């Protein structure tokens with residue numbers, strides 16, 4: 001009868017009769033270690049299963065076990081700080097790599113590309129991409145260690161503007177641009193009003209405040225101008241300013257003003 005499966009963290013919390021407060025500060029162990037930069041989640045899960053992690057003086061072998069703020073956590077006997085800094089990175093995605101954890105075709109992922117250029121002190125974090133770009137799309141992709149920023153950046157309610165430059169087939173008419181601006185009907189519903197202007201004979205700038213699957217390509221195809229190449233220039237008021245394959249950390253004001261995310265913990 002399609003009963004929803006109970007999430008692993010909730011099951012683990014109930015088993016321990018711990019507080020079940022996903023909105024509060026309790027977290028599950030492997031995720032907390034990844035967010036705090038102790039070690040990425042899969043590594044943390046392995047360490048926990050191997051009995052190398054203690055919580056409040058007891059060995060903990062359940063990666064989804066709840067951890068309360070302030071509890072003492074040790075990995076291999078070493079005390080770990082779980083109070084995590086909020087980090088957001090700007091990355092210039094090259095073409096050809098996918099924004100996915102699994103890579104059955106072996107084409108390469110943005111996570112591998114990012115890790116390959118991060119310094120040692122940022123290797124221990126679990127990195128989450130804020131939204132997706134297609135394999136052939138280049139440009140601005142943001143990463144964070146905090147899932148709340150992912151939620152903020154990808155929520156349909158946030159309406160964070162995303163600016164793209166598309167090379168298209170043919171020169172879009174003023175009428176086609178007007179349809180893009182006003183919103184048009186795709187197979188999954190009407191699009192929100194968008195910014196659209198011609199940058200060159202076959203080059204269009206599109207600013208969307210939603211992020212549906214292949215949305216830019218579908219919108220431009222719907223007005224008769226299939227996309228040949230796509231590049232994301234900006235998200236919120238953050239404009240891509242690092243070379244392809246490179247990254248930089250955003251400042252606190254870029255996160256709050258540029259992305260509109262305010263860390264309620266700060």
Ligand code: URA
Nearest residue numbers: 134137214215216217
């Ligand atoms: N819209 C698309 O069609 N592709 C992307 O990669 C991003 C937005």
